[in-house]
Amino acid sequence: MSDHDTIIIDEDQNQDFREVDLETVEDPKEEVVTVEDSQDDKEDDYEKVCFICHRPESVAGKMMEFPNNITVCQDCLQKSFDAMSNMPTDLNKMMNMPGVQFLNLSDLDSLFPQQPKIKKKKKKSTKKYKKLDIKEIPAPHKIKEQLDQYVVGQEYAKKAMSVAVYNHYKRVATDTMDDIEIEKSNMLMIGPTGCGKTFLVKTLAKLLDVPLAITDATSLTEAGYIGDDIESVVSKLLAAADNDVERAEQGIIFIDEIDKIAKKKTSSQRDVSGESVQQGMLKLLEGSEVEVPVGANSKNAMVPLTTVNTKNILFICGGAFPDLEEIIKERLTKKSSMGFNAELKDKYDDDKDLISKVTVEDLRKFGMIPEFIGRLPIIFTLKGLDKDMLVKILKEPKNAILKQYQKLLALDEVNLIFDDSALEAIAEKAMQKDTGARALRAIIEEFMLDIMYEIPKDDNIGQVTITREYIEGTGGPIIELRGQQVPRLS
Numbered sequence: 001m002s003d004h005d006t007i008i009i010d011e012d013q014n015q016d017f018r019e020v021d022l023e024t025v026e027d028p029k030e031e032v033v034t035v036e037d038s039q040d041d042k043e044d045d046y047e048k049v050c051f052i053c054h055r056p057e058s059v060a061g062k063m064m065e066f067p068n069n070i071t072v073c074q075d076c077l078q079k080s081f082d083a084m085s086n087m088p089t090d091l092n093k094m095m096n097m098p099g100v101q102f103l104n105l106s107d108l109d110s111l112f113p114q115q116p117k118i119k120k121k122k123k124k125s126t127k128k129y130k131k132l133d134i135k136e137i138p139a140p141h142k143i144k145e146q147l148d149q150y151v152v153g154q155e156y157a158k159k160a161m162s163v164a165v166y167n168h169y170k171r172v173a174t175d176t177m178d179d180i181e182i183e184k185s186n187m188l189m190i191g192p193t194g195c196g197k198t199f200l201v202k203t204l205a206k207l208l209d210v211p212l213a214i215t216d217a218t219s220l221t222e223a224g225y226i227g228d229d230i231e232s233v234v235s236k237l238l239a240a241a242d243n244d245v246e247r248a249e250q251g252i253i254f255i256d257e258i259d260k261i262a263k264k265k266t267s268s269q270r271d272v273s274g275e276s277v278q279q280g281m282l283k284l285l286e287g288s289e290v291e292v293p294v295g296a297n298s299k300n301a302m303v304p305l306t307t308v309n310t311k312n313i314l315f316i317c318g319g320a321f322p323d324l325e326e327i328i329k330e331r332l333t334k335k336s337s338m339g340f341n342a343e344l345k346d347k348y349d350d351d352k353d354l355i356s357k358v359t360v361e362d363l364r365k366f367g368m369i370p371e372f373i374g375r376l377p378i379i380f381t382l383k384g385l386d387k388d389m390l391v392k393i394l395k396e397p398k399n400a401i402l403k404q405y406q407k408l409l410a411l412d413e414v415n416l417i418f419d420d421s422a423l424e425a426i427a428e429k430a431m432q433k434d435t436g437a438r439a440l441r442a443i444i445e446e447f448m449l450d451i452m453y454e455i456p457k458d459d460n461i462g463q464v465t466i467t468r469e470y471i472e473g474t475g476g477p478i479i480e481l482r483g484q485q486v487p488r489l490s
Contacts (some may be wrong), residue, residue, distance in 0.1 A: 052076040059295045061304070075304065112489065134250055137173065140166045143207065150203045150399065151196055152392040160380040161187065161204060165314070169208070172312045173248055184311075186285055186375060188258070189238035189318040190355060191382030194436015197318040201254040211251035213237035217319075218260045220278035230280040234308050235292040245308055252314045259319030262367025278372040285375040287311035317376060325354050327362050356381045385436050393437050394418075401444055414455055414464060421468035429471070447471060 004159070021449040033345060047056040048063040050073040057063055060073035072080075138146075143162035151158060164185040171182040183195065189197045198214065205212035213236040219228045233253055243249035263275040284290065287310050293303040363373050373379075385393070395402050402418055409416045430439035455461055469475025 189375040211241035258317040425471040
């Protein structure tokens with residue numbers, strides 16, 4: 001055999017012959033060079049789809065393979081076996097009946113259209129979570145110190161949350177203490193829009209490294225009506241925990257807009273999204289075993305269910321309760337009378353901290369049923385944001401919005417500076433909008449649009465200073481070129 005002879009290797013009877021040059025093989029006796037089938041690699045990139053329920057393998061689980069590339073999930077297969085076993089006719093007898101012909105699997109390709117291919121999702125990193133240890137739970141003052149780095153103000157709210165969370169996870173870690181069962185520390189947060197209720201909960205879950213589910217109470221309805229079932233809040237938590245039931249049972253559920261499910265006072269129809277939802281949530285708040293779907297938001301015949309115990313899930317409810325101040329004011333002004341030491345009826349008209357005087361009776365009058373309030377033992381309020389707090393929110397937190405823009409321009413090697421007077425002007429504009437900290441982003445996005453558009457045009461720009469005049473529209477930012485300062489008006 002010469003040096004340039006070739007060996008023909010038949011990998012498969014159905015495949016073409018492939019030639020291997022002996023010059024590419026160091027020792028033909030020890031190595032055999034084969035070429036992988038690229039078609040198989042392409043097929044591995046796609047998920048298998050159930051022929052009956054059309055669910056992909058990532059949702060339905062492991063598939064059973066049949067001839068002609070037909071795949072069926074285990075749920076459909078089991079239901080098919082159950083249906084066949086419950087049939088009154090004996091299938092064995094039908095095999096010998098003349099004129100009866102069973103379906104041939106090879107004929108299915110021509111009967112049904114080709115199933116769409118679904119690409120496989122990239123596997124997430126399998127991070128192993130440590131079991132909750134009482135020694136590793138941070139003390140309340142340490143939790144508050146971490147919250148201070150992200151949340152400005154709201155000292156009482158941060159203190160109350162830190163203590164409640166610390167006590168709750170001590171209860172979860174120990175399960176019981178000298179046979180004395182510790183009750184859950186569910187919370188109710190009351191505060192105006194944009195004061196930081198959702199941001200507080202998000203920051204808390206991030207610091208504690210526990211799964212968090214945020215849901216809106218306005219979408220919840222009584223079972224059987226259009227909308228989300230009450231158990232859907234638990235299924236969202238299970239999804240946030242990567243379908244790990246044990247980890248989900250130590251998570252946090254934040255239900256926002258809880259004031260929207262208050263009992264309707266003037267309604268002759270059935271209150272399916274108010275009092276009924278409150279009553280349905282009682283078992284979740286106190287602790288019960290709930291069957292929730294895995295990999296879906298609603299229950300149906302094709303989705304497997306799993307049981308989640310809500311005994312150790314921390315529920316935090318939040319709402320603005322817009323008309324609650326009027327109820328508090330009405331209660332307080334009832335004490336007014338005539339004569340010496342009498343309280344004036346307009347005494348509480350200008351009280352900006354009136355919401356902090358809330359009582360359980362006020363919440364009951366607002367429309368929350370007593371059983372629901374009783375399962376939220378920790379009630380605290382958040383203050384509305386004033387001008388000074390808005391200025392601090394702009395620049396002090398770790399992820400302050402000004403720091404975000406400074407980092408964006410730093411990537412273009414441009415230094416961004418905000419005058420103190422400019423920050424005050426932004427805070428004043430936000431106060432006029434009356435939407436809390438949410439207004440800050442909208443205002444900054446508006447005046448930073450032109451700057452973010454123009455800066456990349458000129459490589460000579462080294463620094464931009466935002467002034468009060470630019471915010472108010474009477475001037476422009478100060479642009480400094482590299483090595484010189486040039487004031488420029490817009």
